[in-house]
Amino acid sequence: MREVDLPPVRLEPYKEAFGPARSAELASVAERVGKRLAGRVVWQLNSTAAGGGVAELLYGLGPLAGALGVGTRWLVIDGDAEFFAITKRLCLRLYGIQGDSGALGPAELAHFRAVTEANAVELARRVRPGDVVVVHDPQPAGLVRVAWECGASVVWRCHIGSDRPNQHTVEGWAFLRHFLEPEDRMVFSTPRHVPGWAERPTVIPPSIDPCAPRNTDLTDTTATTVLGAVGILANGGPLPVTVPVPVGEPVTVRRPVTAVREGDPPSARVPMVVQVSRWDRLKDMGGVLRAFGEAGVEGAYLTLAGPDVGGAVADDPEAAALFEECRQQWRELPDGLRRRSQLLCLPMTDLRENALVVNALQRHATVVVQKSLAEGFGLTATEAMWKRRPLVASAVGGLRDQLDDDRHGLLLTDPKDIPAAAAAIRRLLTDPALAARLGAGARERVAERFLPDRHLTQWAQLIEDALKDTPGPAAGEPGPRQRRSGTKEH
Structure with a gap:
């Protein structure tokens, strides 16, 4: 597991993009969340810092949140070739297609667990009680439980899914549910991708960064x-x-x-x-x-x-x-x-x-x-x-x-x-x-x-709501997730 540097950014270009009223509203929301966090960290956790939409989102939102006074850090998990072959297969099944002909059976589940456990040691070293951990997509989903047991408020953020559930989506969700509880906080990009068993879903569409090199005005x-x-x-x-x-x-x-x-x-x-x-x-x-x-x-x-x-x-x-x-x-x-x-x-x-x-x-x-x-x-x-x-x-x-x-x-x-x-x-x-x-x-x-002020405001509301919950256990203490899951077969 490694941390990705989030460079500081200036707020002025964003204020120009959002306009005065929207900029003032975003600053007010960020101030309120910053006070609620009281120095604690919002951790973003995913599987790659290069390529793909999640990395693009985090490079935009993380620095902007930091400039607004909300401490944000980004961790990328490690995995071997077999792990990423399994998770690619898993992602494709959640999209509703078979992908390769490989299985998502006991052997794949065991390897997924082993890689998760290797990353868990480093995550537990970094996360503190009262932090917020946002876990993106299937690859690091096994760390939801670890973050909770560190005393963090945890959100699983799913960027993928299928409009039409089928045998492949059923297989994919069955694999993932070894690591997710129905009552976990979950965020989806569209209501069409929310599985029927999720009890606390929130829909937050992504956004683009208008000031980043990928979107800034060019003649x-x-x-x-x-x-x-x-x-x-x-x-x-x-x-x-x-x-x-x-x-x-x-x-x-x-x-x-x-x-x-x-x-x-x-x-x-x-x-x-x-x-x-x-x-x-x-x-x-x-x-x-x-x-x-x-x-x-x-x-x-x-x-x-x-x-x-x-x-x-x-x-x-x-x-x-x-x-x-x-x-x-x-x-x-x-x-x-x-x-x-x-x-x-x-x-x-x-x-x-x-x-x-x-x-x-x-x-x-x-x-x-x-x-x-x-x-x-x-x-x-x-x-x-x-x-x-x-x-x-x-x-x-x-x-x-x-x-x-x-x-x-x-x-x-x-x-x-x-x-x-x-x-x-x-x-x-x-x-x-x-x-x-x-x-x-x-x-x-x-x-x-689809600009970041709307996106960050929705996340701020979710984080505030998550922080109202009883925080997870301090290290070494049995907590709500352990009691819920202790008798469940995984």
Whole structure:
């Protein structure tokens, strides 16, 4: 287990983004929670500090909470390859798909427990009675009990789920319920993902950080300069490129992307369809390739971008194999279509650099696609909406809450319907007035609902409520969870 540094941030850029009234309300809420905590810590606990939506959220919310006077720290668990293979399988089952053919049986449960116990020693060394511990997703779920027994108030935060429970979700929840009690405090991104047995669920949709390198305003010139320098667009200048940002030091982009394509990069004048995602079967990159081909818009170009599979998303062991699968699908495209599409692996060595490149790519896009087969909350969709990009998204999970069809983007009723996806892409590429209207509506939607002031206010209310409960036991004393669970078969 290791701690991730959360750098200090200035509040002024956020006050500008939120406006005076919302900024004052957030400051008041934070002051009240800070007094209630009385110097105690809010711990965030997850499985990776690089790649994926949870890490993106914590890099934004943690420093902002600290600047508002709410002490926040972030821990990342350790695990071996077998552990992360098990948890990837578990996550996919909770999304309602089988994933690999592996089991979630006694052997997997025993290994999950062993890794949990190894992390528990370090967690118990850090957490103190009266702290608040937020445990994110299935990977560290075994530590809910440990944090409680340290005397902390504990919340399990689930970012994933399925709109339609099936045999796979039943299997996934059965595995997880060895570590969760129905009366545990649980937070979900959408009410559609709350399991029927959860007695104390709260729904808190995520947010994006408007001042972070991934979302800060960039001029068209800056975006094309960055994309040209890293090799995404043609006629690029040299690296490095340094860009000032409102929070933190200027971001220096030093590393080119790894691109799979035929010929030179596209011109900045070419209309571009973009999807930015993990290399994950649920993001259906291959389906986007097929939909773009069926859209049949001559002169348009497709870019599929994800993390560098050589580097790094520690809790995603399938990424390299799925990138290779997507590359094979790209190789099998007709020649003309293959020359109008590229696959990009974005360096993960410097996360702020990676974020700025993603920002530039989303801002340059003519159309952004998020054709997920299942989704907790589509952060990349909300990022694109903030940048006024017209969006084609699947009507699944949190995406159904993020946008209304034909007001903030175009929703695909069936995410596997390739002709419908192709028609939506074609419609936005060929109707600039519609694209502009949806982009403007999308920006307003995010400003109203998906910025950090709303997000932190909801969390503050939950933390205040949790702190009213009888605190967990001091070290070595039997507490409520031990008494509840002592006779339960796990």
